[in-house]
Amino acid sequence: xxxxxxxxxITARSLTAAASDPTHAGILSFMRRKYTKQLKGVDTVVWGxxxxxxxxxxxxxxxxxxxxxxxxxxxxxxxxxxFERELFADMATIDYGDCLLDYGNHTKTPATIExxxxxxxxxxxxxLTLGGDHFVTYPVLKAHAALHGPLALVQFDAHQDxxxxxxxxxxxxSFVGRAAREGLIDVERSIQIGIRTxxxxxxxxxxxxxxxxxxxxxxxxxxxxxxHVGSQPAYLTFDIDCLDPAYAPGTGTPVAGGPSSAxxxxxxxxxxxxxxxxxxxxxxxxxxDHADMTAIAGSTIAMYMLGLRAEWLxxxxx
Numbered sequence: 001x002x003x004x005x006x007x008x009x010i011t012a013r014s015l016t017a018a019a020s021d022p023t024h025a026g027i028l029s030f031m032r033r034k035y036t037k038q039l040k041g042v043d044t045v046v047w048g049x050x051x052x053x054x055x056x057x058x059x060x061x062x063x064x065x066x067x068x069x070x071x072x073x074x075x076x077x078x079x080x081x082x083f084e085r086e087l088f089a090d091m092a093t094i095d096y097g098d099c100l101l102d103y104g105n106h107t108k109t110p111a112t113i114e115x116x117x118x119x120x121x122x123x124x125x126x127x128l129t130l131g132g133d134h135f136v137t138y139p140v141l142k143a144h145a146a147l148h149g150p151l152a153l154v155q156f157d158a159h160q161d162x163x164x165x166x167x168x169x170x171x172x173x174s175f176v177g178r179a180a181r182e183g184l185i186d187v188e189r190s191i192q193i194g195i196r197t198x199x200x201x202x203x204x205x206x207x208x209x210x211x212x213x214x215x216x217x218x219x220x221x222x223x224x225x226x227x228h229v230g231s232q233p234a235y236l237t238f239d240i241d242c243l244d245p246a247y248a249p250g251t252g253t254p255v256a257g258g259p260s261s262a263x264x265x266x267x268x269x270x271x272x273x274x275x276x277x278x279x280x281x282x283x284x285x286x287x288x289d290h291a292d293m294t295a296i297a298g299s300t301i302a303m304y305m306l307g308l309r310a311e312w313l314x315x316x317x318x
Contacts, residue, residue, distance in 0.1 A: 008032045015042065015092035018077040028069045029095035030130070031087075031303065032077065036094050039123035043091045044309055046128050046302070047120065048098040049113060052285070053106050054135035054172040058252040060285035065098055065130040067250075067286035068302060071295035075303055082269055083307040090317070091310045096120065106170055110139040117143035121278075126309055128302060131282030133252065134161060137237050138175035144235055144278045145184040151277060152189035152232040153179070153205070154225060156264065157239040158255035160192060160199040160207070172283075177203055189232040191225055193267075194242040196255045210257050218263055222270035229274055236271075236279040236305065240298050248297050250289025261297045268304045272311055279305045 005011055008019035009029035019032035029035050030046040039045070048065025055061060080087050087093075099116050101109055117140045120127050129140055134157075145151055153176065155161075165174035176192075179185045180203040187204040196210035206228050213221055241251045244258035284298040 009035045009095065015094060016088050016090065018086065018088075020076075021073075023073050023076065026073070028073055030069050030299075031072045031075050031306075033088070033093050033095040035097055037096060039120065039125060041092055042094050042123065042125045043313060044093040044126045044128065044306065045096045045120050046093065046130065047096040048130045049132040049136040050098050051101055051109060051131070051136055052133045052252070053109070054170045055133045055252050056171065056173055058285060058288060060287040061131060061133045061252055061283050063286050064132055064282070064284035064298070067284055067289070067292070067295035068130050068281065068298045069095075071292050071299040072303065074296070075299070080303060080307060083310065085310060087303070087306050087310045091306075091313055093306065107168070109170065114139035114142050118146065121147050127278050128305055129278075129280035130302065131280060131284070134172040134237075134239050134282045135170055135175050136282060137280055138179060140278070140280060141179050141184050141235060148233045148277050150183055150186040152191075152229040152234040153185040154190070154229060154234050154236045154274070155192045155239070156194055156237070156242040157192060158194060158196045158210070158241045158258060159239070159253065160195055160197065160202065160205075162199045162201055162203050162205075164200065176205070177201065180205070185235070186232055189229050191228045193221065193225065194258055194264075196257050210259070213259055213263075218266035219270060221267045225267075225271060226273045231275060233275050233277040236274075236276050238279070238281045238301050239283045240281065240294060241283055243297060248294040250285050250287070250294030251283045252285050253283075261300070265300065265304060268301065268308070272308055276305075276308060276312070281305070
């Protein structure tokens with residue numbers, strides 16, 4: 001026990017230090033990263049947005065960041081499968097905590113999220129966001145587009161989220177259409193994977209439907225994404241309802257006929273050729289979950305996003 005620590009999220013002296021908390025105990029930051037608002041010297045920020053007032057079906061995704069953090073305790077900072085590396089040894093990563101929102105004044109929510117995301121991005125850090133319903137991606141995208149210009153949206157989802165809306169409306173089913181109209185995304189380089197519903201318009205975005213990925217190997221899916229996006233800076237957003245409800249029941253708008261977590265994780269592993277400028281995992285609603293299976297899937301997807309970032313940094317640093 002001499003070399004063991006607990007509550008690494010607040011006791012860590014280094015942003016690259018390994019944690020040794022028992023899986024069943026300790027403060028639950030994402031993957032035991034240090035809780036701090038200090039951005040100096042930080043490579044990667046994990047940030048929660050506990051918001052679900054834009055949900056059209058079952059609410060509860062405001063508890064998503066908590067659930068994902070809790071499930072991430074299974075990652076004990078050994079070399080992470082399948083990346084064969086300690087993700088944080090050369091990637092200073094913090095848990096920035098959650099965005100403070102006024103639950104009684106949702107009209108202020110988009111600007112509050114965008115302002116905080118902008119602050120994080122101005123530090124030069126990579127931002128991984130934990131939702132929250134899928135509306136939160138819209139203000140986060142605005143902050144990224146202000147820095148990088150129009151982004152290629154790589155969206156894993158059962159829904160297109162391109163429904164028409166009114167100016168100022170807060171709706172998780174229309175944020176992609178709004179982002180396209182406002183020029184936040186490059187629709188010719190954007191792609192949606194796992195779609196199992198229809199919306200009135202596709203905004204010119206490439207769609208890979210659920211029935212298509214059922215017949216494709218993971219390598220084919222990844223190759224389709226990489227070829228379509230090319231060298232364009234991309235924003236990777238993962239709605240947990242992309243997965244079949246058998247693998248992710250804890251979500252607001254589940255749709256049958258989706259892929260397994262194993263298949264989609266294999267796809268994510270093969271996206272290293274993309275220039276991913278930012279990412280998020282959204283729509284985990286633990287009230288409908290069973291044995292934390294949705295939260296575990298969400299935390300694993302988030303870990304894969306960090307794994308891809310760690311490899312990207314290692315390649316550029318030589």
